[in-house]
Amino acid sequence: xxxxxxxxxxxxxxxxxxxxxxxxxxxxxxxxxxxxxxxxxxxxxxxxxxxxxxxxxxxxxxxxxxxxxxxxxxxxxxxxxxxxxxxxxxxxxxxxxxxxxxxxxxxxxxxxxxxxxxxxxxxxxxxxxxxxxxxxxxxxxxxxxxxxxx
Amino acid sequence: xxxxxxxxxxxxxxxxxxxxxxxxxxxxxxxxxxxxxxxxxxxxxxxxxxxxxxxxxxxxxxxxxxxxxxxxxxxxxxxxxxxxxxxxxxxxxxxxxxxxxxxxxxxxxxxxxxxxxxxxxxxxxxxxxxxxxxxxxxxxxxxxxxxxxx
DNA sequence: ATTATTATTGATAATGGTTATCAATATTAT
DNA sequence: ATAATATTGATAACCATTATCAATAATAAT
Ligand SMILES: [Mn+2]
Ligand SMILES: [Mn+2]
Ligand SMILES: [Zn+2]
Ligand SMILES: [Zn+2]
Numbered sequence: 001x002x003x004x005x006x007x008x009x010x011x012x013x014x015x016x017x018x019x020x021x022x023x024x025x026x027x028x029x030x031x032x033x034x035x036x037x038x039x040x041x042x043x044x045x046x047x048x049x050x051x052x053x054x055x056x057x058x059x060x061x062x063x064x065x066x067x068x069x070x071x072x073x074x075x076x077x078x079x080x081x082x083x084x085x086x087x088x089x090x091x092x093x094x095x096x097x098x099x100x101x102x103x104x105x106x107x108x109x110x111x112x113x114x115x116x117x118x119x120x121x122x123x124x125x126x127x128x129x130x131x132x133x134x135x136x137x138x139x140x141x142x143x144x145x146x147x148x149x150x
Numbered sequence: 151x152x153x154x155x156x157x158x159x160x161x162x163x164x165x166x167x168x169x170x171x172x173x174x175x176x177x178x179x180x181x182x183x184x185x186x187x188x189x190x191x192x193x194x195x196x197x198x199x200x201x202x203x204x205x206x207x208x209x210x211x212x213x214x215x216x217x218x219x220x221x222x223x224x225x226x227x228x229x230x231x232x233x234x235x236x237x238x239x240x241x242x243x244x245x246x247x248x249x250x251x252x253x254x255x256x257x258x259x260x261x262x263x264x265x266x267x268x269x270x271x272x273x274x275x276x277x278x279x280x281x282x283x284x285x286x287x288x289x290x291x292x293x294x295x296x297x298x299x300x
Numbered sequence: 301a302t303t304a305t306t307a308t309t310g311a312t313a314a315t316g317g318t319t320a321t322c323a324a325t326a327t328t329a330t
Numbered sequence: 331a332t333a334a335t336a337t338t339g340a341t342a343a344c345c346a347t348t349a350t351c352a353a354t355a356a357t358a359a360t
Contacts, residue, residue: 106282108276114268122291126260132247132296134293135294136292139289142286146281
């Protein structure tokens with residue numbers, strides 16, 4: 001049963017339908033603190049809806065990215081990872097600390113205000129100078145986590 | 151013929167040998183303004199040394215990344231791209247503006263000083279708070295380039 | 301020098317995440 | 331109803347990257 005929470009309207013606005021698989025995938029993304037891969041999502045969804053296929057997960061994620069609901073990350077471990085964007089997540093704007101050894105990801109929000117101020121300035125300057133319409137940014141730190149640094 | 155420019159010593163220091171293929175690959179990376187993929191590099195190298203294989207290019211790039219000579223980027227177009235790190239490049243510290251439509255990449259250096267100051271602060275705080283040894287960072291803007299934004 | 305050890309190479313095959321294809325089914329518009 | 335459109339899952343294909351392996355080159359030991 002589909003519980004409308006505004007998603008229905010949002011999908012229809014883009015010519016899409018809100019289906020069970022799509023709702024299930026959104027539900028998984030809304031209720032995790034992790035940075036799930038397509039297959040991670042597939043496996044969770046699969047427990048409740050064994051009929052939903054991996055292909056549908058990929059397709060839905062593409063749509064969600066295109067709708068600006070989900071951000072697709074590459075943390076260098078060979079698979080893409082997905083996270084709800086700021087506007088649709090209970091998490092606030094944040095960036096990532098990535099362990100290059102074990103791929104552990106840590107969300108951080110330190111200095112986000114200073115950062116946003118800087119980003120805003122940069123954004124303005126760059127859009128003007130290069131006639132570029134900036135839609136987003138990404139920033140991450142690499143290193144070795146507690147366990148991996150020996 | 152191998153012209154030693156300090157590379158030889160650097161390779162030996164890590165237990166590697168400076169070979170013709172490795173030198174050729176370094177030469178390509180040193181003389182481009184672009185952000186080349188493994189295959190891009192292979193094709194250039196191949197013109198002068200048809201015997202060098204794509205596998206060797208991948209292997210050498212891995213080593214160079216591991217040595218801190220090269221940075222491996224993911225700009226979202228399905229293949230990794232490589233660029234000499236600040237210390238080994240004539241380019242200065244910079245970041246990237248990426249067109250999500252046509253994958254055009256623009257280097258920019260605006261506000262790099264402010265950014266480095268902020269990054270430094272963030273770095274200090276994060277390493278302490280999460281007991282993380284930070285070795286690098288990445289930052290990029292996404293959007294639509296002049297041609298693609300219409 | 302000769303020999304033993306180690307590092308490097310390229311061809312080839314395999315891997316594995318992601319996409320394309322397509323016929324079946326569900327939803328919506330007429 | 332009926333036609334048009336969207337969505338689906340199974341399957342096969344794609345394609346960048348890795349693993350394998352025997353051949354060769356460079357270095358170290360004798
Ligand atoms: Mn996160
Ligand atoms: Mn660059
Ligand atoms: Zn780790
Ligand atoms: Zn473009």
